[in-house]
Amino acid sequence: MTQEFEFTEEMKELREMVREFCAEFSDEQTVRQTMETEAGYDAALWQRFGSELGVFGLAVAEELGGAGLGLVHHAIVVEELGAALVCGPVLGTLCLAIPALSALPEETIRAEYLPGLVSGETTATVAIPQRAGEYSPDDLSVDAVSDGEAFALSGRLDYVADGSTADVLFIAARTPTGVALFAVDSESTGVERTRLFTLDQTRRQATIVLQNAAARLICAETETPDVLVQTLATATALLAASQVGGGQRMLDATIAHVSSRIQFGQAIGAFQAIKHRCANMLIAEEQARSAAYHAAWAIQDGTDEPLIAASLAKAVASESFLWISRSAIQLHGGMGFTWEGAPQLYLKRATADSLTLGTAAEHTERLARVAIDEWEPALV
Amino acid sequence: MTTAEVGVVPDAATIEQIARDVLAEHPPASTPITHLMGAWYDAGLTWVYFPRGFGGLDAPRSLQPLANRLMREAGGPEPRTVNTIGYGIVAGTIRRYATPELASRLLRPLATGEEKWCQLFSEPGAGSDLAGLTTRAVRDGDGWRITGQKVWNSLAHQSRWAILLARTDPDVPKHKGLTYFILDMQTPGVTVRPLRQLTGRAQFNEVFLDEVYLPDTQRFGDVGAGWIVANSTLGDERTSLGDRVSARGSGAIGDALALWAEKPENHSPILREQLTRLWIRAEAHRLTSDRARVAATMGVQGPESAITKLVGSELTQQIYEYCIELLGPEGTLIDTYSPEAPDDESGPTAIQRKYLRSRATTIEGGTSEILRNVIGERVLKLPQELRADKGIPWRDVPR
Known part of the structure; x- marks a missing residue:
């Protein structure tokens, strides 16, 4: 077990490995082509990440096809996928479904779904009623009805991450006695999925309308709220790690640009107005990195209140990544405003x-x- | 009494046993501090990674935090507070550059606090551009004659010793003509005058050097190598950072939280939001400092260590700006501007005093502007800005 912020050699190698794989098979050109396709991601490439590179189950127990290394390792993978803008169900499968399933009390359910998600053969997403990033049962929009043997779900879900391509939908729904978690096969009758056109073309969403869709109970009312709270905290921390990856990539690109762009007879990075903004970008990036990895370590080892750590990570990483990417456009000048940039x-x-x-x-x-x-x- | 076996690198258990023995024999509560720190030095615990006989045990540096922690837990002082500049900045340079005789003469009274140290680097005309300094050192027999004026010298009025940068060759570019000395502050020709700062206190000094003689044995490093020696000193300053994480909600942000709790009548949504944003930044900074600390113990120096001073100083300033706002009309009052006030941190108007003192944090130890240059050029490897004095003999640089 490593102490907080002890980034080991093995973690650095993991990071390098994922980065190189992304550079080779999901470079910017590939991302641009993939994001224009109907599915929005390359299922074969996704499976290679899961099976060939084997990096989707680092936080999953070994007996379920994972490596049992913990959330920090998983965060490093998500960070690098974020840095490369890899198209695919990073949010639905890696940030939400795998943590949610790992938190389920029933071993048999975990064993049924996790190996497929870890290998990349199947994808999933999780619909959790939330407000402001917090689990919010008052915002439940799906009801579960049981005929004594089987459950059926009805209702409407908005902004479902990776909702139009996920094989399995894990959906929180209201039952007569509380909130429970269900699994719905996305191809089954009564599931209507509508792809949304997203501002970020590399990250897809869908609206899902359920009308008596057959559902399987995977987590009972007694345990579901805890599972959902924990899943949201973990997903939030992982999304922050992804933001750290994106921020670092934009910082690197900006440094490369201002070091080679010549105006007034010198590289513009020599000017303090440019240099100081770059220094501020680094500062923003490093604050985000600290907060995001603190959250990953805290949730992994139980060393801090998960909700505080996750909110801190998300608040800091959101502001940093936004500011860094806006600064990147500014410091790239006219080229920063082009579609090609x-x-x-x-x-x-x-x-x-x-x-x-x-x-x-x-x-x-x-x-x-x-x-x-x-x-x-x-x-x- | 436990002693470390000579020739064997002491491990954590040995350090712990030696420390516990010293602390048992010299209970911090009832032992005069110079005796306590003297025993600590003699046992090799002041700098465990120094050689034996020089306050160390030839142990790994990573064990120093353990010794400091045991001292702290026993109610003793943080070693650095006994002699801030001496412990944090000078000791490592003495170890590297002084002869063994001189080192053993200097280190023990440094460690006990009996001989305090100050730094004579900055000058009225050389602040951010420290290497442009004008204080001259001229050969005189077996020694040197020093003439010039230094400024911003905290503790100079209480110090027995100073580290000093002076120009020995004006005919080469500025960085190459400097030499590093140590100076006995009791030498004739040394005049210390308090410099009153905007808080009213005189925490700093001006030091005038008029034909001050010092022997060549008090030169550290080669003639002309002063910049290199000084940078090794500054490196020590940066790595002498704490051995532990500060607690969430401590320090400046703790002052703001406490003030918020004390002044419910001044609460407003805007002030609540501002405090929350400062709290978030304080947390991110605290975690980044911890990350720098962990990286340093692993022997890695990443970008996080270069930014903590810059971020921390600007944050501290903004927190006290916030506190003054939260105080409202009460913030217009001050208890005293007496130069003899004991510090800038206590009294009935402590917040106002800290607010005023915080203006220095973004100037001392490298201005925020210089630090952003350093981050840009050394960490991000951006091209250097054009410098008018580059490669020119110091004598010919306009000033």
Whole structure:
């Protein structure tokens, strides 16, 4: 077990391995082509990430096809996929479904779904009623009806991450006695999925309407709220790691640009107006990295309150990534405003990320409640 | 009494046993601090990674936090607070550059706090551009004559010793003509005058050097190598950072939280939001400092270590700006501007005093503007800005 922020050689090698794989098989050109396709991702490439590279199950127990290394390793993978804007169900499968399933109490259910998700053969997403990144049962929009043997779900779900391509939909629904979690085969009767056109073309969403769709109960009312709260905290921390990856890539691209762009007879990075903004980009990036990995370590090892750590990570990483990607456009000058330039892709990702699983303002408000309103001076 | 076996690298258990023995024999609560720190030095615990006989045990540097923690838990002082500049900045340079005789003369009273140290680097005309300094050192027999004016010298009025940068060759470019010395502050020709700062106190000094003689044995490093020696000193300053994470909600943000709790009548949604945003930044900075600390113990120096001073100083300033706002009309009051005030941190108007003092944080130890240049050029490897004095003999640089 490593202490917080102890990035080992093995973690660095993992990062390099994922980065190189992305550079080779999901470079910017590939991303641009893939994001224009109907599915929005390359299922064969996704499976190679899962099976050939084998990086989807690092936080999953070994007996379920994973590596049992913990959330920090998983976060490193998600960060690198975010850095390369890899198209695919990163949010639905890696950030939401795998953590949710790992948290389920029933071993047999875990064993049924996780190996397929870890190998990349199947994909999934999770629909959790939420407000401001927090589990919110009042916002439930799906009802579960049982005829004594089988369950059927009805209702409408908006902004479902990777909802139009996921094989399995894990859906929280209201039952007569509370909230339970169900699995729905996305191809089954009564499931109507509508692809949404997203500002970030590399990250897809769908509206899903359920009308008596056959569903399987995978987590009972007694356990479901805890599972959902934990899943949201984990997904939020992972999304923050992805934002860290995107921010780093834009920082690197900007440094490369201002070091080679010559105006007034010298590289523009020599000018303090440019240099100081670059320094501020680095500062923003490093604050986000600290907060995101603190959250990953805290959730992995139980060393901090998960909701505080996750909200802190998301609040900081959202602001950092947005500001860095906007700065990247500014410092790339006219080229930053073109369709061909990379910064536009990252601005759109940064915008989408910052509005997903709770905005920066919402997480800031949550921290205001926990850290300011409920703060008590330590007893001396 | 446990001692470390000579020739064997002490491990954590040995360090712990030696420390516990010293602390048992010299209970911090009832032992004069110089005796306590003297025993600590003699046992090799002041800098465990120094050689034996010089306050160390030839142990790995990574074991120093353990010794500091045991001292702290026993109620003793943080070693660096006994002699801030001496412990944090000078000791490593003495170890590297002083003869063994001189080192053993200097290190023990440094460690006990009996001989305090100050730094004579900055000058009225050489702040950010430190290497452009004008204080001259001229050969005189077996020694040197120093003439010039230094400024921003904290503790100079209480110090027995100073580290000093002076120009030994004006005919080469600025960085190459400097030499590093140590100076006995009791030498004739040294005049210390307090410099009153905007807080009213005189925490700093101006130091005038008029034909001050020092022997060549007090030169550290080669003639002309002063910039290199000084940078090794600054490197020590950066790595002498704490051995532990500060607690969530401590430090400046803790002041703001406490003030918020004390002044419910001044609460407003805008102030609540501002405080939350400062709290978030303080947390991210605290975690980044911890990340830098962990990286340093692993022997890695990443970008996080270069940014913590910059971020921390600007944050501290903004937190006290916020506090003044939160105080409202009460913030218009101050208890005293007496130069003899004991510090800038206590008293009935402590927040106002800290607010005023915080203006220095983004200037001292490298201005925020210079630090952004350093981050841009050394961490991000951006091209250097054009410098009018580059490669020109110091004598010919306009000033």
